[in-house]
Structure formats: structure tokens, C-alpha cells
Amino acid sequence: MESSPVNQSLDQRAQILLKALVERYIADGQPVGSRALSKSSGLELSPATIRNVMADLEEFGLVASPHTSAGRVPTAKGYRLFVDSLLTVQPLQHDQLRELEHQLQPDQPQRVITAASHLLSELTRFAGVVVTARKTATRIRQLEFVGLSDRRILLIIVTQSGDVQNRILLTQRPYSTDELTRATNFLNQHFAGLEFDEIRDRIREELVQLREDMSDLMSAAISAGQEAFTESSGSSYVLSGERNLLEVEELSSNMGRLRDLFRLFEQKTGLLQLLDVSRNAQGMQIFIGGESGIAPLDDCTVVTAPFKVDGQVVGSLGVIGPTRMAYERVIPIVDITARLLSSALTPPN
Incomplete structure (x- = not known):
């Protein structure tokens, strides 16, 4: 990433000290004093020199001094500079990578999406979220009618992404096995690879090729198919591990803010809008504190990445946690989970 103007104004010594301060604060959760910084930075500087550098960093808005301590803590602006310019990302541990690869195998899309959310939560100990686009193109691989009784027909829909939906159709009249086979063949020959909207537009013209009394069955099938995937797309928000945030001291110490955060999770709208931004952006996005523009997330960081099919x-996935998170661990977890989810959801050629 490009260096910010603030970063360009900091000499190497100041950057090393800021990096050491952020890492020490993330590890301990306590304000960092000059003596601790002298040890952890590896620089042979006097406490007075370190205090002068800290004063400069505070003037830039990168660190702050809590009233109860002589030490300093990073601000959201300090975290941002750390993430953009000073962070050393750690590769995933072998067992974590194996667990991700094992759980995110090609399977039913909703199961894999739910698994991704759980894994993000388990590996980070924060909240994991996965959102698929609210209006996705559902292209049909095949449809099949199966007679259950005189007026009850099972409609089986398989999409090109491998999702399967079943719907029961209640018809005005009974259909023979031969008629159902003919209707199945007709739909698959004429409409495989299309979306339901496209099928609905074209079917009125194509139905003249069938007996008129088959049109009711076809229309019922298309309506049921659209309804099935509208419902499934509406349930594409999966949030896991939000209770982990109750264990985070910085969040649980302010019950009012915590209630606002959980209300945000329940109402979904604001979080969906934030993840939509991530979905439309290139690559990973990291929203630190107030950068999200969503008040309940002012004490949080959201690390997100988009995922793809074909x-x-x-859609996009992410981790929601405190600003004091181990960015060097969380960022690669989110990145690799997005890549593996993309692979699992993309059908083989």
C-alpha cells in the first residue's frame, strides 16, 4: 500500500517504536510505558528520547495517553498506519490450514457458507460473518418433475453452482408419468443455463409447442423455482460467534455499546451495507473504528474479503472484533477462507 503523509513524516526510529507499541498493546492490553518500549523495540534509546518520540506520535494522533496511566495506547489512526505500513503478516499454522481445507470442500453451498462463518469465528475467537449477494444470478442446470400422487408433483431444481431445491406443486389435474417426462425434457432442452427471469420471459412464446393444458404445470414450476431461490438468497447472511465478543474486555466493559453492537447484528442492515462495500471493492478491506461509519462499530475492526463463483x-466474508486484535493472524485467516470458499463454491469444469 502507498505510504500516508503521516507515515512519510515519521523517521525510522518513530516507526519502529510505533510498531513495538502497537504489538505490545495488542499482546497485553495495557498502556505501554517508555521502559517497556525500550526493551521490546530493540533500540538503545534513553527513556527521555522515547518520551519525546511518543509526544510526537501523540501530536500526529497515532497514540493517546489514558488518564490513569503514564503509558500510551494506539488510536484508530495508529492502528491504520500499523496495518497499512508496518504489519508483518504471519502465515497460517499448518493445522489451521488443514482444518479450513477439510471443512470447505465442494458441497451444498449453504452448508459451506455456514461452515466458513463458523471457522472464521473459531480461528479468531471473534465473530465471523458471510454474506452472499442479495440478488444473485441463479442459472439452472436441470429441472425434473416427479409424480407423488394424482395432483402432487415434486419439482427438483439443480443450479449450475450445484445448489438443489425441492418444491411440491399442487396441480389442477393429474399428470401422467409420460407427461411429466415430456415436460422435464422440454424445460431442460430449452432453458438449461438460463435464469428464472429469462425463463419466465421466454416460456410464454415456447409453450405453444406443448399442449395448452401443460402450460399450468410449466407456469407453476417457474413460479415455485423463483420463490425457492428468492427465499434462499434472503437467508444468505450467516453470523457466528458473536458471543465471543462478550469475552473481549474492551467491548464488554461498556454494556451500552455492547447492546448497540448486538442490535446491529440482529437488524443486519448496517452490516450488510458495509459488507456490500467490501464485495464491490478490490481485495481485502479493513475498517478500523469509526472508518465503518457505523456507530456501534466505533470500538471494533471489521476485516473483510470478497469471494467468487466462476x-x-x-459475496463477502469477514471477522468482527475489537480494534485491539492480532491483525497479523486475522488478516491471513480471512484472506485464505475467502479463497477456499471461492474454490468450494465454483463447480468443476
Whole structure:
């Protein structure tokens, strides 16, 4: 990433001290004093020199001094500079990578999406969220009618992404096995690879090729299919591990803010809008504190990444935790989970 003007104004000594302060604060959760910084930075500087550098960092708005301590803590602006310019990302541990690869195998899309959310939560001990696009192109691989009784027909829909939906159709008249086979073949020959909206527009013209009394069955099938995938797309927000945030001292110490945060999770709208920004952006996005523009997240960081099906971005996933998080661990977890989810959701050629 490009260096910020503030970063360009900091000499190497100041950057090393800021990096050491952020890392020490993330590890301990306590304001960092000059003596601790002298040890952890590896610089042979006097406490007075370190205090002067800290004063400069405070003037830049990168650190702050809590009233109860002589030490300093990073601000959201300090975290931002650390993440953009000073962070050393750690590769995932082998067992964590194996667990991700094992759980995110090609399978039913909703199961894999739910698994991704759980894994993000388990590996980070924060909240994990996965959102698929609220209006996705559902292209049909095949449809099949199966007679259950005189007027009850099972409609089986398989999409090109491998999702399967079943719907029961209640018809005005009974249909023979031969008629159902003919209707199945007709739909698959004419409409495989299309979206339901496209099928609905074209079917009125194509139905003249069938007996008129088959049109009711076809229309019922298309309506049921659209309804099935509208419902499934509406349930594409999966949040896991939000209770982990109750264990985070910086968040649980302010019950009012914590209630606002959980209300945000329940109402979803604000979080969905934030993840939509991530879905439409290139690569990973990290929203630190007030950068999200969502008040309940002012004490949080949201690390997000988009995921794809067949090379097209269809959603985003992320981790929601405190600003004092181990960025060097969380960032690669989010990145690799997005890559593995994309792979699991993309059908083989």
C-alpha cells in the first residue's frame, strides 16, 4: 500500500517504536510505558528520547495517553498506519490450514457458507460473518418433475453452482408419468443455463409447442423455482460467534455499546451495507473504528474479503472484533477462507 503523509513524516526510529507499541498493546492490553518500549523495540534509546518520540506520535494522533496511566495506547489512526505500513503478516499454522481445507470442500453451498462463518469465528475467537449477494444470478442446470400422487408433483431444481431445491406443486389435474417426462425434457432442452427471469420471459412464446393444458404445470414450476431461490438468497447472511465478543474486555466493559453492537447484528442492515462495500471493492478491506461509519462499530475492526463463483464476486466474508486484535493472524485467516470458499463454491469444469 502507498505510504500516508503521516507515515512519510515519521523517521525510522518513530516507526519502529510505533510498531513495538502497537504489538505490545495488542499482546497485553495495557498502556505501554517508555521502559517497556525500550526493551521490546530493540533500540538503545534513553527513556527521555522515547518520551519525546511518543509526544510526537501523540501530536500526529497515532497514540493517546489514558488518564490513569503514564503509558500510551494506539488510536484508530495508529492502528491504520500499523496495518497499512508496518504489519508483518504471519502465515497460517499448518493445522489451521488443514482444518479450513477439510471443512470447505465442494458441497451444498449453504452448508459451506455456514461452515466458513463458523471457522472464521473459531480461528479468531471473534465473530465471523458471510454474506452472499442479495440478488444473485441463479442459472439452472436441470429441472425434473416427479409424480407423488394424482395432483402432487415434486419439482427438483439443480443450479449450475450445484445448489438443489425441492418444491411440491399442487396441480389442477393429474399428470401422467409420460407427461411429466415430456415436460422435464422440454424445460431442460430449452432453458438449461438460463435464469428464472429469462425463463419466465421466454416460456410464454415456447409453450405453444406443448399442449395448452401443460402450460399450468410449466407456469407453476417457474413460479415455485423463483420463490425457492428468492427465499434462499434472503437467508444468505450467516453470523457466528458473536458471543465471543462478550469475552473481549474492551467491548464488554461498556454494556451500552455492547447492546448497540448486538442490535446491529440482529437488524443486519448496517452490516450488510458495509459488507456490500467490501464485495464491490478490490481485495481485502479493513475498517478500523469509526472508518465503518457505523456507530456501534466505533470500538471494533471489521476485516473483510470478497469471494467468487466462476470468477464473479458473489459475496463477502469477514471477522468482527475489537480494534485491539492480532491483525497479523486475522488478516491471513480471512484472506485464505475467502479463497477456499471461492474454490468450494465454483463447480468443476
